[in-house]
Amino acid sequence: TLLTINAGDHIFYTDWAWTSFVVFSIAQSTMLVVGAIYYMLFTGVPGTATYYATIMTIYTWVAKGAWFALGYPYDFVTVPVWIPSAMLLDLTYWATRRNKHAAIIIGGTLVGLSLPMFNMINLLLIRDPLEIAFKYPRPTLPPYMTPIEPQVGKFYNSPVALGAGAGAV
Numbered sequence: 001t002l003l004t005i006n007a008g009d010h011i012f013y014t015d016w017a018w019t020s021f022v023v024f025s026i027a028q029s030t031m032l033v034v035g036a037i038y039y040m041l042f043t044g045v046p047g048t049a050t051y052y053a054t055i056m057t058i059y060t061w062v063a064k065g066a067w068f069a070l071g072y073p074y075d076f077v078t079v080p081v082w083i084p085s086a087m088l089l090d091l092t093y094w095a096t097r098r099n100k101h102a103a104i105i106i107g108g109t110l111v112g113l114s115l116p117m118f119n120m121i122n123l124l125l126i127r128d129p130l131e132i133a134f135k136y137p138r139p140t141l142p143p144y145m146t147p148i149e150p151q152v153g154k155f156y157n158s159p160v161a162l163g164a165g166a167g168a169v
Contacts, residue, residue: 021116021119021120021123024080024119025115025116025119028080028082028115029085029108029111029112029115029116032049032052032053032082032085032086032089032111032115033049033089033104033107033108033111033112035052036048036049036052036086036089036090036093037089037093037100037103037104037107037108039052040093040103041100046090046093046094047090048090049086049087049089049090049093050083050086050087050090052082052086053082053083053085053086053087054083054086056080056082057079057080057082057083060077060079060080061079063077064076064077064079072136073127073132073136075126075127075132076132076136078122078123078126079122080119080122081115081118081119081121081122082115084114084118085110085111085114085115085118086111088107088110088111088114089103089107089108089110089111092106092107092110093107
C-alpha cells in the first residue's frame with residue numbers, strides 16, 4: 001500500500017500536476033492491476049481490487065487530514081480516484097471465469113484507460129498547482145527542489161548580481 005500511495009508522489013498532485021499525473025497514471029494502473037490480479041489468483045476472491053482501492057483511498061484521506069491539520073490548504077492533497085477502475089477490474093475478473101490471461105489483458109486495459117480519465121477530471125477541479133507549490137512548499141522537499149520566491153529588484157545595483165544576470169542571459 002505504501003508503494004502505491006507514494007508512486008509518482010501523487011499525494012502531492014498539487015506540486016507538479018501534469019508530470020505527477022503521467023507518472024501516477026502509469027504506476028497506479030500497473031500496481032492496481034498487478035497487485036489485485038496476483039491477490040485474486042491466489043485467494044480466488046473477486047472484489048479484491050475494490051478492497052485494495054478502498055484501503056488506499058482511506059489512507060490518502062488520513063494523509064489529507066494530517067496535512068490540513070498542519071495548516072496546509074484543504075486541496076493541498078488530492079485524493080486519487082481508484083475505486084471505479086478497481087470495480088471494473090473486479091467485474092472483468094468475475095466475467096472471465098478465472099481466466100487469468102483475459103483478466104490481466106481486459107481488466108488491465110480497462111484500468112489503464114479509466115484511471116487516468118477519472119484522475120484528470122479530479123486534477124482539473126483543484127486550484128492552480130504551481131501557485132500552491134510556491135505558496136506552501138513541502139518541508140519534505142530536498143533543499144535543491146524547494147521553490148524560491150524571486151527577489152525582484154533587491155540587488156539592482158550590485159555588480160555581482162548584474163554580472164550574474166548577464167551571464168545567465
